[in-house]
Amino acid sequence: MPRSHHHCRRFRGLPLSRRDLLRQAGTGFGAVAAAALLHRDAARAASTGTLSALHHAARATSVIFLYMDGGVSQVDSFDPKPRLKQDAGKSPHSLFKVDATQFNNVGTILPSPWEFKHYGASGTPVSDLFPHMGSVIDDLAVIRSMTSEFPEHTNANYFLHTGSGLQGRPSMGAWTTYGLGSDNDNLPGYMVINGGLIPPGGLDNFTNGFLPATYQGSIIKPTAAGLANVRPEETSAAHQPAVLELARLLDRGFAASLATGTAAPDALESAIANQELAYRMQTEVPALLDLAGETAATKRAYGLESDYEPTRIFAAECLLARRMVERGVRFVELTCPNTGADRWDQHGGLRKGHQNNARAVDQPIATLIRDLKARGLLDSTLVVWAGEFGRTPFAQGTDGRDHNPQAYSIWMAGGGVKGGGVVGATDDYGYRVVEKKFTIHDLHATMLHLLGIDHTRLTYRFSGRDMRLTDVAGEVMTDVLA
C-alpha cells in the first residue's frame, strides 16, 4: 500500500511509524507480519493514548512558545495601573493583604517607570518597554488574569512547562508531540532554542518525563554548534558512509539470523531505520540552522544587525523558529538570551533590567509575528508569550519587584486566537485577579484545544493512573478563541 503523502501527517503517533516503515521497506512480509503489527499498533493505541485522530478540527498545527524566563512585570508591560502612582511610597500592608513572598523584603508601592500608549485599532495599552509588540497588537490577545501556584522560579517553571510544580513530569512540548507526532521525518518534533539561559529547574523543563524518550525536547543553539551529536567529527565525516555501510551489512546478517521464515523483530527493524533517519538529520539540521538563504531585509527586520548582542541572539532564535515551523516542527520553545540582568527576574534594578530584556526580545518577536503572517503561517501557528509568574506592584527593597503568582499578563497570537483584545482584569494594583482568573492548566488546555486535542483525553498511563498535562484541572479559555 502506498504511503500517504497527505500534507499534514499529524495523525501518526511516533515520528517513525512502524507500519509505514515496514511497508516502505518493501521486503514483502506476509500476512503473519501484518497481523503482528496490527496487533501491536492497536495495543499501543489503547495503552498509550497516542492519538489516532484529532478530537476536533485543529486551528493550529505548530506552537512557538516565547518563554520569558524570570517573570515579566505585568504592571510595567501590559497591565497599566495608575493607582500605583497615587499610592506610591505607601506600605502595601495598609492597602491590601500581602501574601508571603520569596525574599520577604516587602517595600512600598512602586509605580511603573514606564508610560503606556494605546496601540492599533484595538487601542490596547502597551508600555514603552514594548513599542514593537505594540505595533502588532491587533494580532495579540492579551490576557491580564493569568495566575500561577508557586512564588518560586523552579516550581513555577515546572508548573508552566509540565502542569506540575514537581520535577520530572513531561513538558508541554513532549505532550504535544506525544499526541500529534511530527510533520517532519528528519527533525525532532519538539525543539528548544536556547538563547543562553536555561531556566531554574534546568533541562527538566523540557523533559519527556515518563513519556518515551522520543518526545524529549532537543536543545538547539542558535549559533553554529546546533544540535548535540548531529555533526560527524570533522575527520570522520568523509569516512562515515562506509562505516555505516559496513554496519548495515552486519545488520542484514543479524536480522537474518533471527528471522527464519518470518520478519525480524520490530525493534531491530526500527533501530535500523532510525539509523538512516539519523543520517538524514545530519544534513537536515545544519540546513535548518543555516540562515544564509534569508534576505538581508529579513535579517535586518528581525534584528540580526542590531548593535545589541542579545537582540541579535534572540533575532536568530525567532528566525529559526519560523524556519522550524515552515519545516513542520511541532513545538518550538525559545529561551531568553543573557542580558546580564539575571533574566526578567528584577528583584532590584527594575528599570535597567527590564529595559535590557525588552530590548533583546521586542523587535525580534514583533517581526516574527509579521513574518509568519506575511507567509501565511500565522493562521496555523500558535504563538504564546509567557513567563512563569508576574511581579509584585510593591517594591522589593527600593527598586526591584518580588515574584507575584497571584496575577500576571501573557499574550497569545496566531492560529485560532482572537487578536486585538484584552481578557481578564486585576485589582487596582495589578496584584490579584478580579476577573476571569486563569490557571496554567487553563493555558495548557487552550493550547491543546487549538491543536485539535481535548486535554482530558490526551493521557498516558503511568504511576498507576492516566496522567495528563492538565492533571485533573484545566478549562479552555474560550475568551481568547477566534
Place this chain on the structure above:
Amino acid sequence: MRTAILHFCLCAWAMPVVAVAAADDLDFFESRIRPVLREHCGECHSRQAGDPEGDLSFDSRADFLAAAGIAVAGDPDRSLLVQAIRYDGDLQMPPAGKLPPEVIRDVEEWVRRGMAWPDDGSRSTAAFDIASRKAAHWCWQPPQRSPAPTVRDSAWCRDDLDRFVLARLENAGLTPAPEASQTALARRASEVLTGLPPDPEAVAALVADTDPRAFEAYVDRLLASPHFGERFARHWLDVVRYAETRGHEFDFAIPNAWRYRDWVVEAFNNDLPYDQFVREQIAGDLVDPPRLDPQSGANRSVVGTGFWLLGEEVHGPVDIAQDEADRIDNRVDTFGKAFLGLALGCARCHDHKFDAISAADYYAIAGMVMSSSYRQAPYEVLGANRDVAMRLAAADTKARQTLLPLAAALAGESGADIESQIIAADHAPGDGETVIADYTQGPRSTPIIADAAAWGTAAVPAGQPTLVSVEGSPARLRLDPLGHAQSDATWSTASSTGERDPAPLGGVDRAGRVLRTPKVRCDQGVVWHRVRGNLQIYVVVDSYVMLTGGPLYGSHLMTIDTKGEWQWVRQDLRKDMAWDAPHTVHVEYAAIAGEAGVAESVAAIEQPQRTDPEFSARVNQTLESESFDWTSPAATAAVNEAERLAAARAAIASEARLASATAPAILDGNGIDQCVLLKGSAARRGDRVPRRFLEAIDGASQPSWPEHSSGRKELADRVLDPANPLTARVIVNRIWHHLFGRGLVPTTDNFGVLGEAPTDPQARALLDTLAVRFAAEGWSMKRLIKEIVTSSTWRMSSQRDPVAVEKDPLNLLLHHYPLRRLEGEAIRDSILAVSGSLDRTVGGPPVEVFLTDFQQGRGRPGPGPLDGAGRRSIYVKVRRNFLSGFLLAFDAPVPFQAMGRRNVTNVPAQSLALMNDPFVAEQAARWARKAVADADLTPQQRIDQMVREAFARGPTNDELQGALAFLTTQADRHGVSFTEQPRHEAVWADFAHALFNAKEFIFVP
C-alpha cells in the same frame, strides 16, 4: 507528671460530627441551611452534576460525613466550611462571591449547635469499601503454591517453572523455540547478569566444556562476579529514584548518597536475603542488632535507610508546610511502589479511585515518614561509640554515687536523700509555652535522640559532681546545677571524612554531634534554648533541611557560644514566615567545640521563667567560698578520688573513634500521627490517622504503633509478614522482568487495578508459586535468578517460529527468548569493556558526569571526563539536573519516582549518539589501538578477535569478506595502503566504530 515522651497530636481538634440532634436543630437545618447548600454549593458540590468538586458533596448526610474534617461540630472558627464562606483564607467559597452576612451567621450557628442533619438513610454514593475492593482484585489474594502442570513434552523441562511455561504453549498449540547456542547463551547470560560482554576466552571455555552442567557453572561464575551486584543494583536504583543531588533550582548535593548505592551493590553481591534488604531500607536504623561489616565493624544496616532520602528537595519554598507534604508524598509513594507494587501516592488527595487503599491508609504511613528525620550517619563508628557511651554513662553514675555524698559532706549537707533534693520538682510550662524538650528532670527527662553516641544514653541529672581545675591551687569539686543533655569535649573533635551538607548547615561538621529533640506542634514562632557551650542550633521546621544560604529560613539556624555558662538563647523564626498556622518543629543541637549542654528547649514568645532547685547552688556556694579549705584531708581525699575517676573516664573516652565516613540516613524520632490533608493540601487538615499498616492487608483494628518511635520497624515487619500477599510477588516479578524483559505482571511497580494483571492463570500460578517458595526458602535473590536463568525457558533461542508469531505476536506466552535492547548503562559499559578502557573497580565515590555545551543551567558542575574515567555507568554521578545525555538517549530514567520498568525506545538520537558522540569515537580509537598492538595477527585474525569481543561469536564468512573489503577501501580514504599498513589505527578505528553501530552490539538475542 509530664510524660517523658512529648507525644502529641497535630489535629486533635478534628472531631466527628454529632450524630444525634434535637428536633429544632433539624428544623433549623432544613429551613436555613439545606436551601443554602443547595443553592450556593450544589452546582459544584453535588453528585447530580457528575463528580463533585473536591470530592465534596452536600447531597446527603452520609456524603457530608464522608468529607471528614470539613467542619468541627461546635467550633465554627475551626471549621473549614465556615472559614471558606467567611473568605478568611486561601479557600474562598462560593467562588462567585461572598454570601450575605446573615447566611454566614446561620451556618456558623448551625455548626456551633452541632451540625444537625437528619439521617435520611442515605449512603454515600461513592462509599469507599475496602473489603469489596480487596475481594475484587487479584493482588490482595494470598499467593498459593500450585503443583507444576503436567505437560506432554516433559523431557524439555529442566525445572518446574518450565512446566508452567510449556503448559501454556501446549495449550495454545505452540512449541518452544530450540535451545540457543552456547555462544548466544554465554553472551546473553553475561549481559543480563553483569551488564558486560563475556571475554572471548570465557565463551570458548564454555563451548569447549562437555560437562552437561557447564552452563550452570558458567552462571555461577557470573553470579559470583562483583559485576553482578553492579548490574542488579542499577535495576534497584531505578526503583528508588536514585540520585545524588536534590534537583530543583540549584541542584544541591545529597551528600554521600553513593554510600547507599554501594550498599545496594554489596547487598546483591553478598546475596543479602531480600527480607533483610527490605528491612534495612525501611528501618535499618532500628534493626537490633544491626548488621556489622565483619572487617571494620561499620554499621551496614543504617545505610539502607538512605532509601527514603533520595527524592527531590526544594530550597526556599514559600509554603514550607506544603513543601513537607510534597516531600513526604514522594517517600510514601516510592515506598509503596518499591516494596508493595502499590500506587499509594494516588491516595494522597482522596481514597484511591480504584484500589483498596484509603486516604487514611496513606496518612497512616505518612505519619511514620514524618516521624523520621534526616541525618548524616557516621556509620563506621556507631557501634563502637555506642559501647564507649554506655561505659561512660556507667562511669558517670559511679562518679555520682561516689562523689556526690563526699561533696555534700564537704559542704556540710546531711547525707540523707540528696538525690530528691537535687532534681527540680515538676515545673509546669508557663502560659503560652510549648516544651519541646526538657533534659532537667533526671530519669524523667526527655529521652536522648541523637545521630550517634555523643549525647550519651540519658540526660545527666542535676547535681552531677565535676572537677574544676583552678590555676595555682588544688583542683576542686562542684555540682552542676542543672540536669541536661551533655556532649563531652571529646565528641566535638569528631570528624566526617566525606561530603557535608551545603553551608551554612554544613558549616559545622555535624555528623556524630547532633542531639535531636522530639518533634512537636508549635503555635509560636519563637524558640528558647537553655544551653551551655559552643553550639550550632537548628530549628527544623516542617522537616525542612535545605538551609543552603538561599532566600528564606536563615533564621532556622544559629550559632552561640555561652562561654561555659548556662544561658537562655532566643531564636525568632518569624523573620522568615508569618507563622499564622501551627508548624511541626524539632531542634537539632550540634556541639561546635568543647563540652556542650542542653537543658531545655521551649517554644514561647516570652523567655520561660524557671526556679532552679537550691541544693546544688547551696553546695557550690560553700565549696567556692574563699574560706573553704581545699587542703583539708577530707577535701584532698575527695579530690583525689575525683581525679582517679576522671582518669578512668578519660581512658574510656580515649577509645572513642572520632573519624568516620557518613551516609544519608534516617534518624528516628517520636511517633507522630498525621492528619488527612484534604486534596493533599497542607492548609486543609482533616481527621488524624493513627500510624498503622494498610487496612486491606492488616484489617481495620491493628495494635497501636509505638509512641517513642516512628514505627518503621513495625512497618518493615508488616511488609515482610507472611500474611502480606504482595512483597514476595513484587520482587519475584521484578527479577523475572529483568531476566526476560517483561514481568509476569508487566507493570512492575503497580499490581493494582490500573496495572496489568498476569497474562493468564498459568502466569499467575507461576508467579505465586515462585513467590511462595522464594519467601519460604530464605529470600535468596541469587538462588531465584540461577533457577530461572538455567531453566529451559530462559535458554530458548530468539529465533521466531512464524506460526507462533502469528498466534502470539507479542510473545506473551514466551515461545522464544525476546531480543533485548541493552540499557544505556550496559551499552556504555560494553563499549568500555571491548575497548579495554573499563576500570573494573567496584564501588567508591562517583565520577563527575560528562556534560556537553548543550547542558547548561544553575548548579552546573565542572564537567567530568568524556570517558567517565573508564568507570561503569553506575558510578557516574547522578545529578538530577544534569543527567548523562548518552544514557538519557537510551532511556535511563529521569529520577523522580519509582521506575521499575524503563521505556525501551528507538529514537534517532540513539543512532546519532553511536555515530557521532565523541565518547564513542574515542572508544573506537582506543579499541583500535588495542587491536593493532599485536603485530603478529593477520587482518583476518584481528577481525575475528574484534567480532568475538563485540558479539561473543566469530564472524561469518560474508562478514569476514565484507570487513576485509571495507578495511581496504577505507584505508584508501585515509590515504594509506592497507596492504602496506595493515595496522593503521584510524582505519581500524573506523572498523571498531562500525561494530559499535551494528545493531547486534546493542541488541542481545
